[in-house]
Amino acid sequence: MVEILQTPLTDKIHQARQKLDEHVREIVAWHFDPATGCPFWLERATGWDFDPRKEIGSYGDLSILGHFQDEWLRGGPVRRWVPKALADRPISVFETGGSTGVPKSRINIDDFRIDYEMLSDALPDESFPRGRDWLMLGPTGPRRLRLAIEHMAQHRGGIAFHVDLDPRWVNKLVRAQRFEELEAYKAHITDQALTILRAHDTLSCLFTTPKLLEALCEKVDLKRMGIEGIFCGGTEMNAQFHRFAREELVPGVEFVPIYGNTLMGLACPRPFDAEVKDYTITYYPPSPRAIFDLVDPEDPEKTVAYGETGRVMLTTLTREFFMPRFLERDEGERTEPIDLYPWDGVSSLRLLSSLTKTVAVGVY
Amino acid sequence: MAKVSMARVPHIPLLRSGRPYRSLEVRPLRDVVGGEVIAEASQASPGMISRDLRDMDQACEALGGLTVGRLLEICREAGRRFAEDELPLGEDRQGPEDYVRQLSATTAMPQSMVRSNVGKIVGALEGMEAVLGGLTRGLDLEILDQGWGEQDGRRMSYLRQSRSLGAVLPNNSPGVHTLWLPSIPLKVPLVLRPGSAEPWTPLRIAEALFASGCPRQAISFYPSGHAGGNQILLGSERSMIFGDQSTVERWQRDLRVQAHGPGWSKILLDQESSENWPSYLVLLAASVGANGGRSCINASGVWASNHGLELAQGLATRLASVPARGLEDPEAELAGFSDPEIARRLSQMIDDQLEIPGARDLTAELRSGGRVVEVEGCTFLVPTVIWCEDPQHPLAQAEFGFPFVSVVQVPESQLFESIGPTLVATVISDKPALREQALTCAHVDRLNFGPIPTHQIAWDQPHEGNLFDHLYRQRAFQAA
Structure with a gap:
């Protein structure tokens, strides 16, 4: 008989998995209960010859549902996604960036607040001081970020200032190769940001995208402007940008890469070790509210081995939104659990290689 | 990446x-x-x-x-x-x-x-x-x-x-x-x-x-x-x-x-030099094929005042004899394509345009295989000479980065009317009037008078x- 070596991490992994399975059962029971579930899943279940509440006892059992299709989120009626038990609550709808056609819509009630409060818990108070104000320089409009960053700032006792960015216009400019207009639009955004930064000396924290951070840093030294912590997300975030940011753009400022999207919530990065200087960005999903697997792009039923490249398969499990096994447009290397996040992560997240020629990324 | x-x-x-x-x-x-x-x-x-x-x-x-x-x-x-x-x-x-x-x-x-x-x-x-x-x-x-x-x-x-x-x-x-x-x-x-x-x-x-x-x-x-x-x-x-x-x-x-x-470089021959086309065959073939036909200064058009079809057939016979060889072969005259798919697409594009009446691939009539060939693991497009009856045919103004040339026959008096953008024009004519037209033609950048290959560069001239x-x-x- 093989003796299994128990370490604190393996215990944590086991406990996290148990918690995930319990959470799966709770969420499946909620979404497929006629009293609480949403019309979409309840109607869908009428066509099945099984009751998901009986058949799904663990995360692995979700495979019985196949893969969530993003087409289901494109177009209306959007109320089919509202769980009956939450129908009386104020509903928000958030859209994805729109870089892949008709945007996907997701209804939201409290999820974005919960997601960003969880992120807030992971931010160091030294570099993201509580009570200080934020500048949000990124996609607003129908996206979750605008409200989410504001909520996080408020949650930490601060106020959020905003500068609009319309990523869909940016995508059009990129596709049409109207580079001078793109530069002008970028300058329009950074000029507004500079005006706010110069006018309000209570600002210490910044959210922005890699390209806008570069553009801002061409004009000012953000550390001298009083910025102490930056969190930054977008498609073009990679290890080289992480290094470039820490070494050249904003040395001495805490730089936190972030991966978030409307469908998942927020994934947290493995903390940067200044001694090791490994700039590889590894994200961990907010389990059990969302979890991802790295799967073989040719056979999504197979999870790839640690260190191997796979396509991100995302499952979102909240009372507001149930999205099992959605094949994202991203890929990366499957990464082992760590003490802080005892479940699988993904390294070097990037656009799926098969899509790199068709999706425009602009100021993201 | x-x-x-x-x-x-x-x-x-x-x-x-x-x-x-x-x-x-x-x-x-x-x-x-x-x-x-x-x-x-x-x-x-x-x-x-x-x-x-x-x-x-x-x-x-x-x-x-x-x-x-x-x-x-x-x-x-x-x-x-x-x-x-x-x-x-x-x-x-x-x-x-x-x-x-x-x-x-x-x-x-x-x-x-x-x-x-x-x-x-x-x-x-x-x-x-x-x-x-x-x-x-x-x-x-x-x-x-x-x-x-x-x-x-x-x-x-x-x-x-x-x-x-x-x-x-x-x-x-x-x-x-x-x-x-x-x-x-x-x-x-x-x-x-x-x-x-x-x-x-x-x-x-x-x-x-x-x-x-x-x-x-x-x-x-x-x-x-x-x-x-x-x-x-x-x-x-x-x-x-x-x-x-x-x-x-x-x-x-x-x-x-x-x-x-692209250069869309061309060689233009007046009536007399068109009649005397065999004398210029070496020059024509070199202008088309030098450096594997990859440069903007390679000729992609020959505009003859008469005897166009004969000239085209002579050029096709000469260029069709150039084989694809391995990249290490010291005799190699053709360059390959780093992406075979691009070669195939270009060849298909040429074939599609040949469907438009008024153009013939004369080299295709001389070789046994297709335009796309593979030698020692590398993909090539072999030289292609098109006879264009109409200077407005899309292939008359084409350039593809391999030895490709269209031969067009146009009356001498109209040689410069429809040549379109031309990086290098070699004008084979001693006629002052034709040379005057060449000097004032806004489409032409580099201008050679006399039998100078289009790819021959003088270092003291701007490009x-x-x-x-x-x-x-x-x-x-x-x-x-």
Whole structure:
């Protein structure tokens, strides 16, 4: 008989998995209960010859549902996604960036607040001081970020200032190769940001995208402007940008890469070790509210081995939104659990290689 | 884009104002035959390029500290070193034959052709004084050192228009790199974005210049994607871009950018020379096929005043006899395609356009196989001669980067009416009236009178815009 070596991490992994399975059962029971579930899943279940509440006892059992299709989120009626038990609550709808056609819509009630409060818990108070104000320089409009960053700032006792960015216009400019207009639009955004930064000396924290951070840093030294912590997300975030940011753009400022999207919530990065200087960005999903697997792009039923490249398969499990096994447009290397996040992560997240020629990324 | 660094293949770094920088983002360079990774190249981000472009003053100062005379000496020595020395390739070393093999492997240009291009680069570096003489129309170059001076009794002063010359470079042929070389003795630092398959030549030139005494700050080198190239064009006060029509047309209205697109170069024959076409067959075939037909100065059109079909058949017979050979074959005359799919698509495009009445592929009637051939693991398009009855046929104005030519018959009096944009026109005629038409034809850039191959370059002549005029402006100057 093989003796299994128990370490604190393996215990944590086991406990996290148990918690995930319990959470799966709770969420499946909620979404497929006629009293609480949403019309979409309840109607869908009428066509099945099984009751998901009986058949799904663990995360692995979700495979019985196949893969969530993003087409289901494109177009209306959007109320089919509202769980009956939450129908009386104020509903928000958030859209994805729109870089892949008709945007996907997701209804939201409290999820974005919960997601960003969880992120807030992971931010160091030294570099993201509580009570200080934020500048949000990124996609607003129908996206979750605008409200989410504001909520996080408020949650930490601060106020959020905003500068609009319309990523869909940016995508059009990129596709049409109207580079001078793109530069002008970028300058329009950074000029507004500079005006706010110069006018309000209570600002210490910044959210922005890699390209806008570069553009801002061409004009000012953000550390001298009083910025102490930056969190930054977008498609073009990679290890080289992480290094470039820490070494050249904003040395001495805490730089936190972030991966978030409307469908998942927020994934947290493995903390940067200044001694090791490994700039590889590894994200961990907010389990059990969302979890991802790295799967073989040719056979999504197979999870790839640690260190191997796979396509991100995302499952979102909240009372507001149930999205099992959605094949994202991203890929990366499957990464082992760590003490802080005892479940699988993904390294070097990037656009799926098969899509790199068709999706425009602009100021993201 | 590969994220995992490959073990023990040469690494091509960025040069940030001459300082080597190893990026965490790398791209593999593969042998077109077999796909083996033979090197990896660091990739620059647009943001990094943009940030570095702010610091070009120091590079200007470094170059400005040397006289043009000294910089010409450096160029001369660099020419020798480029041809003969073992030079740095990142942390490795690269001898002349390594360079030939590596470049051939990633671009599918035969090694013999690469060697002949080495001669062009060496010729430009060693003959730089003549090149500058041509570009500046004999300016006393000390005037650039001193800021002003007197020549032929006139006071002259020139103002540099840019702190750097950006160059977005192609993959097609090493000889094209001779076009940006004068920037160094003209004291304008270089910001280079090499073609994805051809970082070899610009890097080797840079290393040869450094080894010869050129200040390192004078050359920045940024392998990168298209966004990096665009950033160079947007951020440089003067730049040049090489590419296909769709690439360059976006920049053609930007006066800061010198755009080098397809050449659609042509040979035009009057009635008498058309009747005498066999005498020019060698010239015609060489103009079409030299350097594998990859250059903008290769002829893609022959416009004859009569006997057009005979001429086309004669040219087809000659070119159809040129076989595809392996890249190491010293007799190789055709260059391959680094991406076989592109070759297939081009061939299909030609076939689709042949469906339009008025054009015939004469070479197809002479060969047994198709236009796309594979030899020793490399894909080629074999020479193609089209007979076009109508000068408006789409194939009459086509260029494809392999030995492809359309022969068109047009009355002598109408030769210049419909030739369209033409980088090089070789006009074979002694008739003053026809020559006058050629001299005033706005479509023509380089003009050759007499039987001069379109690909024959005189170093003292400008090419598709004058680099000196691009970089400098003469200003009024008085001193009391």
